Amino acid sequence: MHLKIFSLLLTLPLSLSLLVANGTGVCEKCPIKSIQEAIDQASAGDTIFIQKGIYKESNILVDKPLVIIGEDFPTIDGEDRGEIIRIVSDSVTIDGVFIVNVGTSYTSDHAAIRVVKSSHFVIQNVVLEKLFFGIFIEKSQEGKIYHNKIIGDAQDEYNSGNGIHLWYSKKISISKNTVQNVRDGIYLEFADSITVVGNISRDNLRYGLHFMFSNNDVYNDNVFENNGAGVAVMFSKHISMYNNQFRDNWGTASFGLLLKEINDLEIEHNLFESNTIAISVEGANRVNYLNNEFKSNGWAIKVRGACYTNLFKGNSFLNNSFDVSYNSRINDNLFEGNYWSNYSGYDLDKDGVGDVPYRPVKLFSYIVNRTPEAIVLMRSLFIDIIDFSEKVSPVFTPDELVDKHPLMNVL
Amino acid sequence: MFKILKYSFYDLARSRWSYIYFLFYFILALVLLFLNHDLSKAVITLMNVIIILVPLIGTIFGVMYYYNSREFTELLLAQPIKRKSIFLGQYLGIAISLSLSLLLGIGIPFVIYGLFNSAAIWDFSLLLLTGVFLTFIFVALAFNISIDNENKIKGFGYAVLLWLFMAVIYDGLFLMSLVMFEDYPLDKFSLIGSMLNPIDLSRTLILLKLDISVLMGYTGAVFKQYFGTNVGLFTSLGVLFIWIIVPVRRIVIRAKRKDF
Amino acid sequence: MIEINSLSKKFNKNVVLFDLDLLIEKAGIFAILGPNGSGKTTLIKAILGMVIPDDGEIMVANINIRKSSNYRYNLDYLPQIANFPHNLKVRELIAMIKDLRGETDEEENLIDRFNLYPFLDKKLGNLSGGTKQKVNILLTFMYDSPILILDEPTTGLDPIALIQLKKLILEKKEAGKTILITSHIMSFVEEMTDEIVFLLEGKIHFKGLIQKLKQDTQQKDLEHAIAVLLEKSHV
Numbered sequence: 001m002h003l004k005i006f007s008l009l010l011t012l013p014l015s016l017s018l019l020v021a022n023g024t025g026v027c028e029k030c031p032i033k034s035i036q037e038a039i040d041q042a043s044a045g046d047t048i049f050i051q052k053g054i055y056k057e058s059n060i061l062v063d064k065p066l067v068i069i070g071e072d073f074p075t076i077d078g079e080d081r082g083e084i085i086r087i088v089s090d091s092v093t094i095d096g097v098f099i100v101n102v103g104t105s106y107t108s109d110h111a112a113i114r115v116v117k118s119s120h121f122v123i124q125n126v127v128l129e130k131l132f133f134g135i136f137i138e139k140s141q142e143g144k145i146y147h148n149k150i151i152g153d154a155q156d157e158y159n160s161g162n163g164i165h166l167w168y169s170k171k172i173s174i175s176k177n178t179v180q181n182v183r184d185g186i187y188l189e190f191a192d193s194i195t196v197v198g199n200i201s202r203d204n205l206r207y208g209l210h211f212m213f214s215n216n217d218v219y220n221d222n223v224f225e226n227n228g229a230g231v232a233v234m235f236s237k238h239i240s241m242y243n244n245q246f247r248d249n250w251g252t253a254s255f256g257l258l259l260k261e262i263n264d265l266e267i268e269h270n271l272f273e274s275n276t277i278a279i280s281v282e283g284a285n286r287v288n289y290l291n292n293e294f295k296s297n298g299w300a301i302k303v304r305g306a307c308y309t310n311l312f313k314g315n316s317f318l319n320n321s322f323d324v325s326y327n328s329r330i331n332d333n334l335f336e337g338n339y340w341s342n343y344s345g346y347d348l349d350k351d352g353v354g355d356v357p358y359r360p361v362k363l364f365s366y367i368v369n370r371t372p373e374a375i376v377l378m379r380s381l382f383i384d385i386i387d388f389s390e391k392v393s394p395v396f397t398p399d400e401l402v403d404k405h406p407l408m409n410v411l
Numbered sequence: 412m413f414k415i416l417k418y419s420f421y422d423l424a425r426s427r428w429s430y431i432y433f434l435f436y437f438i439l440a441l442v443l444l445f446l447n448h449d450l451s452k453a454v455i456t457l458m459n460v461i462i463i464l465v466p467l468i469g470t471i472f473g474v475m476y477y478y479n480s481r482e483f484t485e486l487l488l489a490q491p492i493k494r495k496s497i498f499l500g501q502y503l504g505i506a507i508s509l510s511l512s513l514l515l516g517i518g519i520p521f522v523i524y525g526l527f528n529s530a531a532i533w534d535f536s537l538l539l540l541t542g543v544f545l546t547f548i549f550v551a552l553a554f555n556i557s558i559d560n561e562n563k564i565k566g567f568g569y570a571v572l573l574w575l576f577m578a579v580i581y582d583g584l585f586l587m588s589l590v591m592f593e594d595y596p597l598d599k600f601s602l603i604g605s606m607l608n609p610i611d612l613s614r615t616l617i618l619l620k621l622d623i624s625v626l627m628g629y630t631g632a633v634f635k636q637y638f639g640t641n642v643g644l645f646t647s648l649g650v651l652f653i654w655i656i657v658p659v660r661r662i663v664i665r666a667k668r669k670d671f
Numbered sequence: 672m673i674e675i676n677s678l679s680k681k682f683n684k685n686v687v688l689f690d691l692d693l694l695i696e697k698a699g700i701f702a703i704l705g706p707n708g709s710g711k712t713t714l715i716k717a718i719l720g721m722v723i724p725d726d727g728e729i730m731v732a733n734i735n736i737r738k739s740s741n742y743r744y745n746l747d748y749l750p751q752i753a754n755f756p757h758n759l760k761v762r763e764l765i766a767m768i769k770d771l772r773g774e775t776d777e778e779e780n781l782i783d784r785f786n787l788y789p790f791l792d793k794k795l796g797n798l799s800g801g802t803k804q805k806v807n808i809l810l811t812f813m814y815d816s817p818i819l820i821l822d823e824p825t826t827g828l829d830p831i832a833l834i835q836l837k838k839l840i841l842e843k844k845e846a847g848k849t850i851l852i853t854s855h856i857m858s859f860v861e862e863m864t865d866e867i868v869f870l871l872e873g874k875i876h877f878k879g880l881i882q883k884l885k886q887d888t889q890q891k892d893l894e895h896a897i898a899v900l901l902e903k904s905h906v
Contacts, residue, residue: 250623250627251627251628252627252628252629254627254628276625276627276628277628296451297625298622298625298626298627298628299625299628319451319452319455319621321621321622321625322625341449341452367586367590370590370593371589371590371593371597372628372629373589373597373598373600373601373629373634374586374589374590374601375625375626375629376601376602376604376605376611376615376618377582377585377586377589377605377611378614378618378622378625379455379458379459379462379614379617379618379621379622380462380582380610380611380614381459381462381463381578381579381582382579382580382582382583382586383582383586384459385579414767414770414771415771418756418759418767419756421758421759421763422756422757422758422759423758424758425758425759426757426758479757480754480756481754482750482752482754482755483754483755483756485721485750486748486750486755486810487771488719488720488721489719489720489721489743489746489748489750490743490768490771490772491740491741491742491743491744491771491772492740492743492771493740494740668723669723670680670682670716670721670722670723671716671721671722
């Protein structure tokens with residue numbers, strides 16, 4: 001009796017994997033030595049286990065619903081021949097593989113993993129290195145891109161690709177990924193109802209997140225750090241962004257967040273720190289900026305024009321060189337109840353709200369917009385004097401742009 | 412020279428004004444730190460104070476000391492001492508004692524506050540270094556003014572005018588010329604312009620620390636190199652040094668030829 | 672001792688000394704006299720090296736004074752207005768001069784003679800004019816230099832101190848020093864000095880014994896003799 005149970009226990013793992021997952025093993029000494037072979041032989045719904053080893057394969061085609069799992073991170077080496085895995089079937093899962101050497105091309109966008117016209121895919125725990133494009137989702141939906149690590153070695157924009165690239169896709173969740181040293185960390189074009197959560201995108205050549213013609217998307221808890229140009233959100237509507245961090249995006253055309261031709265956006269509880277421009281806005285309407293923190297940026301908010309009915313409330317502006325910069329005298333935006341570290345008013349009735357309105361646009365920021373080199377005069381007594389006189393009677397800066405109830409303390 | 416330096420320093424170290432100067436900085440730094448709790452903000456306010464007040468106090472103090480000690484200088488001139496030693500000694504005496512008031516006045520509150528454990532220590536050290544440079548520069552300029560003007564009132568007038576020019580008017584003219592020529596590439600011009608005035612130069616040095624994120628937003632290659640690397644830091648320090656050497660040389664030359 | 676050859680000095684366009692020669696070889700007390708603006712102070716300052724001549728040369732103890740500041744070891748100078756660093760104590764000032772010029776033991780004796788003990792630990796800024804002048808005298812007389820230059824030495828002194836000063840000057844004369852004095856007080860000059868040098872408009876108009884001046888001008892006292900000199904020059 002005992003013996004019988006013991007032998008049963010011994011055979012249990014093997015029989016489990018055989019029975020439950022109906023899996024096929026791939027390894028160097030197995031009967032099936034290549035991944036493509038395993039896929040070809042498997043039937044829909046099977047699981048393929050790729051054991052530790054190096055598989056020199058490219059143009060792997062997954063054309064049926066399969067679960068492909070790497071055990072101890074097997075390496076798939078594309079040997080720079082082009083695309084490595086293409087998924088053209090619904091319900092495919094790829095988990096735990098290490099993919100290297102995607103071929104660079106000037107004519108087609110080779111990717112480590114490409115998903116075409118499929119749904120319910122899962123790509124997780126994948127590590128990509130030496131890539132051109134990383135994960136490329138094309139006309140697909142309802143997928144998950146979870147906990148992948150994409151480490152590029154991009155040098156120039158023209159011959160590098162994006163980390164996670166979505167094109168004409170919807171209802172996809174992108175979470176807990178790390179993307180670095182590629183052209184654009186995460187790129188979305190015509191991608192609706194996407195959630196981007198808890199990703200880290202840093203040291204990318206161009207944008208940490210690049211985002212166009214995509215609506216109804218949510219970003220939260222992401223970190224965008226030290227990217228060439230920061231995060232760009234363009235030609236989109238109904239987006240909400242919260243709890244993200246935008247940091248250290250330095251350079252001539254660099255910003256934490258670029259908003260261009262955007263409507264109906266919620267930006268809440270984000271942190272913008274040490275960016276040349278924290279938020280650069282052009283043609284953004286009905287945007288609510290609530291409870292964000294702007295810290296040690298060159299410009300916290302640079303408005304380049306045509307921005308209507310925006311609300312800035314409960315934000316903290318801490319030690320930015322310029323809090324708000326406008327290039328026109330027209331203002332249709334409301335600043336209300338923010339904390340400004342440059343505020344020098346008083347609060348006699350002790351209600352936590354300053355008794356004197358704060359005027360966040362300085363004359364000097366207007367001068368610097370016209371004559372950038374004048375920046376060397378920043379913080380000089382003369383500039384303080386002219387800023388003060390502008391504050392008393394505004395001539396060049398929007399007259400009604402004031403925070404009537406500036407907070408006395410950081411929120 | 413060191414003997415004269417020693418006695419001028421002793422004299423000033425006991426002067427009421429040195430203590431007032433010291434106490435002013437001490438209280439200012441205390442108030443900034445302990446009422447504010449924001450180190451970066453305190454550093455910014457201090458920067459404004461240092462860049463404006465240190466030159467003012469340096470010039471006024473320098474001129475005042477020179478005129479007040481004129482008879483004593485005559486006594487020294489009759490002693491077997493070189494003129495160069497007398498004037499350099501007195502100059503260094505004031506510059507060092509003013510610098511010490513500044514360093515201790517601001518330094519002590521910051522040390523009490525726990526500066527050594529803070530990331531702001533470099534910004535802060537740079538701030539103090541700049542303050543010391545400005546003291547040496549403006550005391551030297553003050554000596555130049557007073558050597559050239561026997562008339563005390565005139566000397567004071569010129570000293571205040573010099574300060575006003577360097578602290579305010581210069582920047583006004585500078586800004587006007589920048590705006591007037593805005594169609595031309597101005598990055599070299601603006602950098603050179605800021606070097607011709609020690610107050611601007613010190614300001615740039617501090618901007619490098621406080622506003623680097625905004626400075627990096629510019630396209631000019633010269634700008635980029637100046638602000639983006641250590642070139643800016645070392646050039647500024649070097650030029651500040653020249654700003655001390657040249658006026659001090661002139662003190663020595665003028666002192667040799669002057670009748671007392 | 673002091674040799675001045677064709678000394679000229681202009682301040683701006685104002686000629687103060689013109690082609691002045693002066694030779695003082697022997698020991699004794701010499702008074703440099705002249706009306707205001709005659710160039711007395713400029714002459715003294717030129718000897719001290721405080722005023723730099725436009726032309727001519729000055730030798731002190733056979734050293735050309737342009738060469739080095741060391742000739743001033745042979746000189747002691749009592750300036751007209753004594754103004755010292757306010758925050759130094761008397762004791763420290765004495766120590767400082769000793770530090771700058773070298774050691775001497777004479778100061779104890781002088782402190783005693785001018786009754787300066789109670790003031791040694793006081794700051795110079797708090798002293799009265801007379802006491803400052805005493806300190807000033809002390810600093811000048813504590814060295815044993817061959818030449819002394821005293822610019823209005825009696826300013827602000829009380830009678831007792833004045834007596835001490837006169838004694839001091841005579842002692843120095845006995846010791847074979849050369850002493851140059853400027854003063855407006857003719858009685859003091861007449862009492863103390865052997866020879867006078869009379870300056871007018873940058874030139875020396877008279878140099879010699881007081882006795883001789885009196886004879887030349889046929890006057891009984893110095894004051895009148897000087898007055899005659901002045902009148903003559905204006906004719």
